[in-house]
Amino acid sequence: MTDYLELEKQYELGIYPKRDIVLVKGKNAKVWDQKGKEYIDCVAGNGVANVGHCNETIVNAITEQAKTLITCPGIFYNDTRARLLAKLINIAPGQMTKAFLCNSGTESVEAAIKFARFATGKTDIICCMRAFHGRTMGALSATFNPKYRTDFQPLIPGFQHVPFNNSDKLKNAITDRTAAVLVEIVQGEGGVNIGREDYLRQVQDICQDKGILLIIDEIQTGFCRTGKMFACEHFDLAPDMLCLAKGIAGGFPMGALLCSDKIEIPAGKHGSTFGGNPLACAAAIAAIDYMLDNELAEQARKKGTYFVKKLHEFDLPVIREVRHLGLMIGIELREKVKPFILKLLNSGVLVLPAGTTVLRLLPPLTISLEELNIVASEVARALKG
Numbered sequence: 001m002t003d004y005l006e007l008e009k010q011y012e013l014g015i016y017p018k019r020d021i022v023l024v025k026g027k028n029a030k031v032w033d034q035k036g037k038e039y040i041d042c043v044a045g046n047g048v049a050n051v052g053h054c055n056e057t058i059v060n061a062i063t064e065q066a067k068t069l070i071t072c073p074g075i076f077y078n079d080t081r082a083r084l085l086a087k088l089i090n091i092a093p094g095q096m097t098k099a100f101l102c103n104s105g106t107e108s109v110e111a112a113i114k115f116a117r118f119a120t121g122k123t124d125i126i127c128c129m130r131a132f133h134g135r136t137m138g139a140l141s142a143t144f145n146p147k148y149r150t151d152f153q154p155l156i157p158g159f160q161h162v163p164f165n166n167s168d169k170l171k172n173a174i175t176d177r178t179a180a181v182l183v184e185i186v187q188g189e190g191g192v193n194i195g196r197e198d199y200l201r202q203v204q205d206i207c208q209d210k211g212i213l214l215i216i217d218e219i220q221t222g223f224c225r226t227g228k229m230f231a232c233e234h235f236d237l238a239p240d241m242l243c244l245a246k247g248i249a250g251g252f253p254m255g256a257l258l259c260s261d262k263i264e265i266p267a268g269k270h271g272s273t274f275g276g277n278p279l280a281c282a283a284a285i286a287a288i289d290y291m292l293d294n295e296l297a298e299q300a301r302k303k304g305t306y307f308v309k310k311l312h313e314f315d316l317p318v319i320r321e322v323r324h325l326g327l328m329i330g331i332e333l334r335e336k337v338k339p340f341i342l343k344l345l346n347s348g349v350l351v352l353p354a355g356t357t358v359l360r361l362l363p364p365l366t367i368s369l370e371e372l373n374i375v376a377s378e379v380a381r382a383l384k385g
């Protein structure tokens with residue numbers, strides 16, 4: 001058997017903290033390693049496989065599109081892209097009128113930063129402590145954690161971080177240079193911290209009062225993850241720009257930035273070679289249709305509540321708090337999370353950290369209740385020691 005682990009180790013830059021399994025196959029909420037061991041996947045490609053691994057609808061859409069037209073740059077119109085754009089605007093919250101298509105979350109944030117500066121003629125972006133928005137230089141400047149930032153300074157000027165869930169601090173940070181506020185509804189990487197309704201509504205009111213753009217990053221919360229198509233729908237928010245990626249195309253790499261009519265960008269000011277390619281667009285159309293046809297938002301809502309109730313049936317003093325919105329679940333521990341992640345891997349459950357003490361679960365929204373029962377009992381077993 002080829003040792004793919006060693007091969008990858010030899011040739012890939014060591015930028016990922018790896019777990020020692022070689023995944024070769026996936027179906028719905030399960031993945032298999034090279035040795036045939038089965039796992040319930042609550043990593044789901046870092047919150048990407050919302051419709052499940054190798055969802056047949058997506059596989060068929062990609063296959064058909066691949067036979068027809070794989071690449072078509074933005075300088076030409078394209079039938080599949082046009083259909084996706086209309087669909088995105090149709091399902092979007094608030095008053096979105098246009099979209100920019102790209103290939104990842106960080107590119108979506110990058111575009112939002114550029115468009116905010118262009119649309120307002122101002123430079124500054126207010127972000128939140130513990131925020132994560134990506135790793136390219138603009139998005140990294142918006143990201144909070146010094147662990148990601150420090151070695152790459154100087155970053156882009158004009159970014160500052162204020163406490164999450166504190167609208168007074170936000171108000172005090174605004175100056176006449178402020179172009180936009182950039183915020184997550186639930187901070188995923190930052191620890192599964194859920195924005196309070198009053199806070200998020202105040203952020204929107206402040207932005208409207210001061211004529212500042214509101215950019216919401218739903219790269220992790222979007223596409224039914226939290227129990228609504230978009231998490232801003234929980235709080236009736238209408239952002240000026242909405243950053244999307246991860247679950248948008250059933251696992252195919254894609255990002256999107258949805259914009260209200262406050263954003264107008266002339267031709268040539270921004271672009272992407274691969275952005276909006278027909279293959280990604282076909283996958284996204286299929287993924288969105290699948291989410292709507294199968295009411296995945298409702299499924300995420302019910303299953304999230306079900307899982308947390310199950311977990312609470314166990315007596316687990318190591319848990320400080322369980323936070324969740326739909327199937328975006330954070331289990332904050334009184335101890336470091338890493339050993340528990342490895343224990344769970346050995347017992348066939350893949351999970352993520354969010355910071356040093358939070359166990360994060362982002363399973364496919366199609367996961368079964370039986371699988372959630374197994375996840376809950378394995379988590380409990382691992383946490384009991």
Ligand SMILES: Cc1ncc(COP(=O)(O)O)c(C=O)c1O
Nearest residue numbers: 104105106132133134188219220
């Ligand atoms: C909220 C949020 N924004 C941005 C990103 C960056 O997305 P990508 O890794 O696709 O560049 C992530 C990725 O985890 C994220 O969770």
